[in-house]
Amino acid sequence: MSGTLYGIGLGPGDPELMTLKAHRLISNARVIAYPAPDSGDSFARSIAANALPEGVREIPIVVPMRVDRFPAQEIYDKAAEDIAAVLETGEDVVTLCEGDPFFFGSFMYLFERLSDRFPIEVVPGVTSLTACAAQLRRPLTARNDVLTVIPGPLPDLDIRAKIEEAQAVAIMKVGRHLPRLKALLDGMGLLDKAGYVERASLPEQKVHRLVDLEVDAAPYFSMILIYKGDEAWTLPPSYSS
């Protein structure tokens, strides 16, 4: 009997936005795996830190932090083999995932390598999408709105075309694309309908109207939400953070 590979969504960052199920599985884990940068702490591990049991075995998956590049496949080949070796002994492996494992998550790289060989359970988590909407104090989607979620690294032309067709829009992974995206939205006359959130739900969270944002660099975990549908509406001038 082999072990089960769990992909556990941890939510956007506040450990209290973890689900009860995630908390139970992590609290009982004997082996965990998680993505980690080549220097500094693992964000995923930091969300789960207070729930980790004594003596848990840890398999960090070290992925160099290069924005906009998808990690070298060899890193996941190696991680999948390390995890497979544990699963083969009958032990479960709990993989810690920021947000939701199947929403722009790196868990897919393990899933595609191991799902033919081992039982896998994915535990969904709160995504940054709705965490950011909560902080912007504006419903993400209402009634019969169409929502379009666009990765910020895509070319301007693609992003512009998607936004033109959309009603509610989320641009993920803003990061170093912030100045370009801000200029694009300014050209489209949408700056006053756009909100910006970085590190949603963490103590260092920032929430702004995009038009008020004066920095030119954003962390990878940042998002722009645009409310096109409501013609008369603009984002209010102030937020609590």
Next chain:
Amino acid sequence: MSGTLYGIGLGPGDPELMTLKAHRLISNARVIAYPAPDSGDSFARSIAANALPEGVREIPIVVPMRVDRFPAQEIYDKAAEDIAAVLETGEDVVTLCEGDPFFFGSFMYLFERLSDRFPIEVVPGVTSLTACAAQLRRPLTARNDVLTVIPGPLPDLDIRAKIEEAQAVAIMKVGRHLPRLKALLDGMGLLDKAGYVERASLPEQKVHRLVDLEVDAAPYFSMILIYKGDEAWTLPPSYSS
């Protein structure tokens, strides 16, 4: 000092997919509000039932279950006044919301009536979107995919145009639109890339390839996910449920 209105995302249905924060706030609530049908149990209340404290005061917001119609505004005018009367005494009101309060949720009807008068906190929850992807065992979005979320009640022409432009697609609120949507996707040659999930994460959950689904009626809480991006891929023939 007035009380705070909480909008609490409960997740897709499994009480264990509630967040720790939702659980804490509900466990300590003195007054709760929730949407309820005109006959039968409230789905939102049922998710939270085991966390409710003894003697909690309940404000059911009775909304007649008519698919595709948005509830009469008078119902929310009245509910907002009932809730305001509690908040004015300094007591908090915890509103129970299926999924996430700001993702196609009826909490927005309270929010728009009360956010100018009272402090409001929205606690995001796991959406059916990622809960369904977890059950279909397929990443919802990967790398730089664009995701489009489409309400099923929209007209065929609109849905077709949105799907043509999209990569990953979710169609929400399938309900009685199932036969129409299935015919539409068949005509677009997409049936073998579409998965169907109803009542995700509940014991009565159903998960199927859309092409295998032989019923013509779906509950309101049902979803179709379409993976257009990967040309070579089709949904596997069997699921565990």
